[in-house]
Amino acid sequence: MGGCMSHLPASCLWQGALPAVAPSSLPPVAEECDVAIIGAGYTGLWTAYYLKRQDPALHVQVFEAAHAGFGASGRNGGWLIGGIAGQDAWLASLDEDAREATRQLLYGIVDEVKTVCEREGIGCDLAHGGVLYAARGVAQARRARAWLTDLQRAGHTAADFRWLSASELAAQLQIADGLGAVFSPHCATLHPLKLVQGLLHTVRRMGVRVHEACPVAGFGKGRVRLQGGEVRARWIVPALEGASTTLPELKGRVQPAQSLIVATEPLSAAQWDAIGLAGRAAFSDLSRGVTYGQRTADGRLLFGARGGYQFAGRPRWDFDPQGDEFSLRTELMRQFFPQLQDVRITHAWGGSLGLARGFTPFALRDRSRGVACAGGYGGEGVGASNLMGRTLADLICERETLLTRQRWVEGEAGLSSLRRWEPEPLRYLGYHAIRSAFVLDDALADRQDIPARLRRLVGAGADALEGLMH
Ligand SMILES: Cc1cc2nc3c(=O)[nH]c(=O)nc-3n(C[C@H](O)[C@H](O)[C@H](O)COP(=O)(O)OP(=O)(O)OC[C@H]3O[C@@H](n4cnc5c(N)ncnc54)[C@H](O)[C@@H]3O)c2cc1C
Structure with a gap:
């Protein structure tokens, strides 16, 4: 059961340092199993892991079109966040006890991943240094204050998110126009691949059969269609995230959007002294651009920014490292760090992440179809996929736990309970309208030659659009 094989590009930093991943030929596909997982990214692998932890006798198979980590899981910015997108609106609506339990569950993601890595001997350069959301300029500082108020309303304390003054920020990160930052300890950085x-x-050692170069063509009740045949399974777990639109059964539920990253050559100790990040904290600014960065274990600065939606939600995995999209990110990185003006960019790559229509992740069990799935992490899937993998394992093993009682678990209506995205061309037009409003707002922020009233108006419009996304 072969298939066309694709590899992570060498221009992806994470792949560059590791030997090319060869598809495995063993063991053979079994025609019947308990759980068939589609996709060997974090969601698929975490689900397999927790299923086997709960019930070692379960027969689990994973079918991966390319190789494990070919998707977003092998390409991302390496932020392991103790939280999930859109959590604060939920938290604010819970009573105090439930809110506290959910907060601990979310913050606990980082420790859970650390614990598994230690237990299973997984070395992934994990550094638990927290995250700095820097306020670059007055407009971003204003946004930071409003955000801190929302965070308090959601029950987070100053131990979870706190304001750092400009000098406290500079002691950790020297970033241009940094007026302060929101700091949270609930984040780590790691080597995603x-x-x-x-x-x-680990899952192979536990007896899970992971079949690489083995694309799934579709699935129906109890059946997964492969190129050379069919596999029967009690449960099917599509774990495709940014590639969900490629299977007809998931079309319209999770939309791919792209994010792109550049990485520098390894920097000298003196260059790092001029930047900071001694504890390898993750960093971002508070623009609308969804920027993110980390200091890698081998001493490079990695910098990424969201951007890109393809008509009809086609996922995208190939990028031209010399293209304008990367020049833009390099330019932005140099605005953040003028001290890196002459530093060489050695890697540039991108990938597709998945957005649910509700802009928050979900996990669901659809008994009538024999399907359990999760996704819609909105670019914050490194930690969320661990949480959802645990949740899916509990749902499949019919365990009632704190995880299965959470708001991110859709009711038994299953797949049909997932809101559908608007049809094209509305999605395409909507994406570009929102993106243009965000770019305009970022460009006008702090521009003294533009009337303050006009800047406020654009800011309020962008706020309203952002509000729609939570
Ligand atoms: C550039 C970038 C930066 C990011 N940075 C961060 C970050 O710093 N922190 C964070 O939390 N999140 C980040 N994300 C998001 C995060 O990486 C994803 O949410 C997460 O990896 C999703 O994991 P997954 O297993 O659900 O999907 P994926 O990792 O995309 O895995 C899906 C797998 O399914 C396979 N597949 C597709 N079609 C088929 C088929 N028909 N049959 C079989 N297999 C198939 C694919 O090859 C792929 O391996 C980033 C994403 C991108 C693209």
């Missing part, structure tokens, strides 16, 4: 590969070896 090493985590995928460690999980792959």
